[in-house]
Amino acid sequence: MGALLDQKYERLFSLLDANGDGVIAEDDFELMAGRVVAAFGEESSAKGATYADEMLNYWRALREAADADGDGRIDKDEFRQALSQVSDHFDTLVGPLYEAGFQLADRDGDGLVGKEDFIAVFVAIGVPAPEAGAAFDRLTGQDRQDGQLTKGRLMAAAAQFYRSEDPGDTASHLLYGAL
Numbered sequence: 551m552g553a554l555l556d557q558k559y560e561r562l563f564s565l566l567d568a569n570g571d572g573v574i575a576e577d578d579f580e581l582m583a584g585r586v587v588a589a590f591g592e593e594s595s596a597k598g599a600t601y602a603d604e605m606l607n608y609w610r611a612l613r614e615a616a617d618a619d620g621d622g623r624i625d626k627d628e629f630r631q632a633l634s635q636v637s638d639h640f641d642t643l644v645g646p647l648y649e650a651g652f653q654l655a656d657r658d659g660d661g662l663v664g665k666e667d668f669i670a671v672f673v674a675i676g677v678p679a680p681e682a683g684a685a686f687d688r689l690t691g692q693d694r695q696d697g698q699l700t701k702g703r704l705m706a707a708a709a710q711f712y713r714s715e716d717p718g719d720t721a722s723h724l725l726y727g728a729l
């Protein structure tokens with residue numbers, strides 16, 4: 551694995567370890583899903599339930615790929631291996647989570663997400679607000695829709711985050727803030 555991909559996986563691991571105990575486990579995903587759903591007041595809606603379900607599906611996919619000893623915990627090395635496997639099936643294993651996150655942030659359902667709502671999701675998963683704002687600007691700078699983000703743009707950047715080794719693609723590398 552290249553150094554850049556390694557840095558991105560490290561960044562993702564530190565965010566996914568929401569309770570900061572050094573391993574990722576189901577409780578991290580429950581914690582993170584709860585924070586995101588609460589940020590939009592969607593605790594008892596179908597949108598919120600879908601997001602929480604997709605969070606757990608993502609966790610199960612990681613666990614299936616990585617948790618060889620079946621203890622329900624994934625450390626950093628296991629995560630690296632799991633993520634590269636899961637990334638090969640981005641559309642089915644990872645994409646639905648981003649899709650559900652986009653629907654949550656697209657409060658009015660017009661297919662576009664504004665900066666404030668984008669920042670709200672990323673702050674809920676642990677990215678500092680200024681870094682989330684800069685990530686939004688990089689994304690929308692390449693595909694401007696009245697300063698709002700399209701789902702296609704987000705999905706493309708997310709897929710690249712998991713896979714791309716091209717150092718020029720800063721919009722996706724820095725999707726989750728500084729590496």
Ligand SMILES: [Ca+2]
Pocket residue numbers: 566567568569570571572573574575578
């Ligand atoms: Ca943890």
Ligand SMILES: [Ca+2]
Pocket residue numbers: 655656657658659660661662663664
């Ligand atoms: Ca919208």
